[in-house]
Amino acid sequence: MAATPPPIETEALIIGAGPAGLFLAFQLGLQEIGCHLVDVLPEPGGQCAALYPDKPIYDLPGLPVCSGRELTERLLQQLRPFNPPLHLGQLVSSVQRQPDGRWLVRSNGQNNGPNNIQAWLAPTVFIAAGVGAFVPRKEALPELEPFEHSAPVQVCYHGRPTKAALATARHVVVYGGDAAAVELALQRKLLPVDSATMASAEPGLYAVGDINHYPGKRKLIVCAFHEATLAAFAAAAQLRPGQRQLLQYTTTSPRLQQLLGVGG
């Protein structure tokens, strides 16, 4: 068995690269908090990318109509100035508090064999895991297993071949249709949070998006964006105690524009 590599140290770790996780990474960037993102899926976007990439969304502020795929692309574009490392194909399996108060997060790689384990050590962890991990449902054909991670023939258990699969394989076999090939592991576990900060009862552990719960919670993308913004402010207060928190506008703040690489 391969040895577990030393944990990656980071100020913040986001579990889940759906719309909540992606926008949270942007908001953390505005707070000058470095983060890593981890997701079990081979591509970011969560439900929008995996379940309804081509379906229209009509209730995003300022975007009268936008598909799930387009929203994901726009979120990634917005996030680009901060360029946070994105660890895909990693199923987070444990989150443990360490004696120094930080959190040790471990994941198991889904794509490159069972020994592809990763770990992170962070004072703040954000659970943006939506309705849970999307676990591919496999066809019970052992003869197909050797082709799962190999080119030129590659077997995919997702609704559509990934960009990586298309880039490396000469023939791509897709089993099932969009929804049929993907089983949603609905764990239905909601994490109660303080609606002012998205902090859970555990210090340093936050939850945003569909996974959290507070009075009046609505599982909508616009609510996830609001929660991500509040969580980033709360994390900044936790990580930089005593530092005055200024509310600055991206429109007018030279500091924020410098972070974004825009403006004069």
Ligand SMILES: Cc1cc2nc3c(=O)[nH]c(=O)nc-3n(C[C@H](O)[C@H](O)[C@H](O)COP(=O)(O)OP(=O)(O)OC[C@H]3O[C@@H](n4cnc5c(N)ncnc54)[C@H](O)[C@@H]3O)c2cc1C
């Ligand atoms: C068909 C459909 C249509 C919708 N239309 C609308 C709409 O019009 N407007 C609207 O506002 N909302 C809509 N929604 C709801 C919206 O998609 C969700 O509210 C939104 O996706 C929640 O974002 P999230 O980031 O919290 O979670 P998700 O999008 O679920 O993302 C969570 C991510 O976490 C990852 N993850 C989970 N567990 C783990 C783990 N253990 N390890 C690693 N990664 C993990 C998952 O793989 C996933 O990528 C729709 C939903 C569906 C299904």
